[in-house]
Structure formats: C-alpha cells, structure tokens
Amino acid sequence: MLSRTPPMGFNTWNTFGENISDKVIRETADVMVETGLLDAGYNYLVIDDCWSLRERDPETNKIVPDPVKFPDGMKAVSDYVHSKGLKFGMYSCAGTRTCADYPGSFDHEFLDAKTFAEYGADFLKYDFCYKPQSANGPLLYRKMGMALKACGREILFSACNWGCDEVSTWIRSTGAHMFRSTGDINDNFRSFKDIAMSQIDNLAYSGVGCFNDIDMLICGMYGDGNVANGGCTDEEYKTHFALWCMFSSPLMLGSDLRKLKDQPFILNLIKNKNLIRINQDEESRPAFAVNGVKERITFAKHLSNNEIAIMFANLSDSDGCCELFFDELGVPASSGYGLEMKDCFTNQTMVKKEYFRHFLKAHSCEVYICKLVK
Numbered sequence: 001m002l003s004r005t006p007p008m009g010f011n012t013w014n015t016f017g018e019n020i021s022d023k024v025i026r027e028t029a030d031v032m033v034e035t036g037l038l039d040a041g042y043n044y045l046v047i048d049d050c051w052s053l054r055e056r057d058p059e060t061n062k063i064v065p066d067p068v069k070f071p072d073g074m075k076a077v078s079d080y081v082h083s084k085g086l087k088f089g090m091y092s093c094a095g096t097r098t099c100a101d102y103p104g105s106f107d108h109e110f111l112d113a114k115t116f117a118e119y120g121a122d123f124l125k126y127d128f129c130y131k132p133q134s135a136n137g138p139l140l141y142r143k144m145g146m147a148l149k150a151c152g153r154e155i156l157f158s159a160c161n162w163g164c165d166e167v168s169t170w171i172r173s174t175g176a177h178m179f180r181s182t183g184d185i186n187d188n189f190r191s192f193k194d195i196a197m198s199q200i201d202n203l204a205y206s207g208v209g210c211f212n213d214i215d216m217l218i219c220g221m222y223g224d225g226n227v228a229n230g231g232c233t234d235e236e237y238k239t240h241f242a243l244w245c246m247f248s249s250p251l252m253l254g255s256d257l258r259k260l261k262d263q264p265f266i267l268n269l270i271k272n273k274n275l276i277r278i279n280q281d282e283e284s285r286p287a288f289a290v291n292g293v294k295e296r297i298t299f300a301k302h303l304s305n306n307e308i309a310i311m312f313a314n315l316s317d318s319d320g321c322c323e324l325f326f327d328e329l330g331v332p333a334s335s336g337y338g339l340e341m342k343d344c345f346t347n348q349t350m351v352k353k354e355y356f357r358h359f360l361k362a363h364s365c366e367v368y369i370c371k372l373v374k
C-alpha cells in the first residue's frame with residue numbers, strides 16, 4: 001500500500017526551480033544516502049517542473065526530456081536514483097501547460113502515465129496550471145488517477161491543485177495519495193505560518209492513504225534558492241518542521257541537500273526521530289488546536305500506544321507564555337492523572353499535573369510526546 005503514512009523525500013522546486021539537471025539529481029541522491037536521510041525515511045527523490053522540452057515530440061506525441069539538462073534521458077536518472085535505494089518522482093500538470101509553461105498532460109493523461117512508467121517513476125506530482133476553463137477540475141484528477149492505474153507500475157499520485165474546488169472533500173476519491181491544499185510556500189516565517197494556520201480546519205480530511213500536503217519544506221534554505229524570500233532563523237525552521245510533523249503533512253525536503261554537511265542544525269532537525277515518529281504515527285490521527293491566545297497555540301495529536309503529542313507554538317511576534325490546562329485536553333484534575341512529557345528536542349522527561357506553562361520566544365516552539373500517569 002502506498003501512503004500508509006505521510007510520504008517523505010525531496011523535491012527540486014524550492015531550491016532549483018528550472019536549474020535542474022542529471023548532475024543535481026545524482027548528487028542529491030548521493031547526499032540523501034550519505035547523510036542518513038534515506039535511513040530516516042526520506043525515500044522519494046522528485047523532479048519538479050522544467051524537466052522537458054517546450055513541445056511534445058510531433059511524431060510520438062510524448063513529452064521529451066530536455067537533452068541539455070538530462071543528456072542520458074530520464075530512465076538513466078531514474079536507474080541511478082533506484083541504484084541508491086531511493087524512489088524516483090516526476091512532475092506534470094492537469095492543464096495544457098505546466099506552471100512554468102512546459103507541456104501539460106491535459107488530454108494526454110494515459111500516454112504520459114505510460115511514459116512515466118517507462119522511466120521507472122514511483123511518484124507523480126500533478127499540478128493545476130493552464131486548466132481549460134471548460135474542464136472539470138475533479139475530473140482531471142480522476143483521469144490521471146485512472147491513467148496511473150493503467151500504466152503498469154505502482155505510482156504514488158501527488159495532487160497539487162492548491163486547495164481549489166474544496167479539494168479536501170473529494171481528492172481521496174480520485175486515487176490520490178497526497179494533495180496540496182494551499183498556495184506555494186516561500187522561505188520565510190509568515191509564509192509557513194499562514195499555510196499551517198489555513199489548514200487547521202481541514203486536518204481531519206488527511207489520513208492513511210491520502211495526506212494533506214502543506215507544501216515542500218524550506219528548512220535550511222536560509223534565503224537562497226527558487227522560493228527564497230528573506231529566509232528563516234534556526235528557531236523558525238524548527239517551528240516549521242514541527243508544525244509539518246504535527247499536521248501529518250508529507251515531508252518533502254526543499255533545500256539544497258548538498259549543503260547539509262555544513263548545516264548540522266538542519267540535518268539534526270530533519271532527522272529528529274521524535275518528530276518523525278509523530279509525523280509517521282501509524283494511526284495518522286489529525287492534530288487539533290487545543291487552545292490559542294494571541295497566536296500562542298497548543299496543538300495535540302493522539303498517537304498509537306496510548307501516547308499523545310503536544311506542541312506549544314508561539315506564532316506571535318512577541319515573546320510570551322504558552323499554557324495548557326490539561327482539562328482542555330480531556331484530562332481533568334479530578335481524574336488524578338497527569339502527563340509524563342518527553343521533550344522531543346532534548347529527550348528529557350518530566351511529570352506535570354493539571355497544567356503546563358512555559359515561556360516561549362516569538363516564533364519558537366516546544367514539542368512533547370506524552371503519556372498519562374498517576
């Protein structure tokens with residue numbers, strides 16, 4: 001089964017945009033193995049937009065990989081990615097052109113799905129630009145869902161219509177395994193905060209088999225790359241990653257992974273076992289906002305094995321206290337129970353009764369994996 005838990009991997013768009021190549025993909029594949037990212041669960045390497053020539057082959061009608069960017073073709077790239085133990089992902093679009101104006105799959109769905117299968121693709125991101133006015137959005141995703149079923153290979157279907165047409169309510173029925181629910185992320189605090197906040201009411205639509213994708217990660221971009229827009233501090237990247245884990249979003253890395261050897265903070269963050277465990281919990285229960293005062297919000301997410309993840313997020317621009325009365329979580333003082341709380345960043349454990357209050361700097365967070373104890 002695909003997408004039993006939120007898919008994890010890397011996507012070229014955030015950093016590389018149109019500057020993708022055989023070399024970039026091979027080097028990224030190498031780094032994903034060398035830095036332990038593959039072992040941590042990041043197993044998809046996805047090529048986003050701008051990989052093809054501007055027009056289809058007039059004879060075969062197929063999309064043609066750009067021979068300058070990919071001189072040995074896509075199968076060679078895919079074989080290399082597979083040889084590293086990774087899975088290979090491609091990109092296309094439900095409209096006539098992709099968002100960066102390359103050929104889209106509209107009216108060529110079955111041919112293109114077959115072509116991706118020939119490349120050995122394991123993943124397809126499917127965008128929504130240049131949709132003909134008369135075309136029905138949900139039907140276009142159903143079509144590609146069917147084309148992938150017919151293509152002879154098991155391919156994870158990653159829909160990307162940015163939340164249009166109330167996508168959360170129908171996308172699961174198209175066969176998609178994850179779905180973008182928002183517009184594009186930028187590398188700054190405001191962007192990831194707004195994206196996460198916009199999905200609080202949609203989290204219950206996300207679950208085993210089809211996850212709400214709140215976009216590729218920006219951790220480690222530090223203001224460089226295709227979606228650069230000011231950058232974030234380490235503390236902000238920590239809050240960003242923790243939110244994505246709590247929200248059961250797919251974890252698609254977006255920075256230049258080749259720089260990770262010189263970015264120990266980011267490497268530790270994206271490999272944090274506790275946070276990944278929260279994200280990958282087999283029950284995939286939705287997080288919920290327990291309380292929130294002045295953008296200091298507490299999120300909770302039930303986990304398997306009678307555990308609960310709790311995130312205190314100070315998303316406001318000023319320092320202040322985050323607090324939680326356990327009663328709000330469903331644990332009244334009268335029950336006699338408190339929480340044993342393991343800090344996901346330090347692994348230290350403490351026991352708290354009735355309430356928790358901590359001072360948090362602006363834009364920072366704390367995350368705990370908790371158990372009920374007497």
Ligand code: GLA
Nearest residue numbers: 013048049099100127160184
């Ligand atoms: C859209 C998507 C992005 C990216 C670009 C590529 O904007 O939302 O994630 O795939 O297209 O052009």
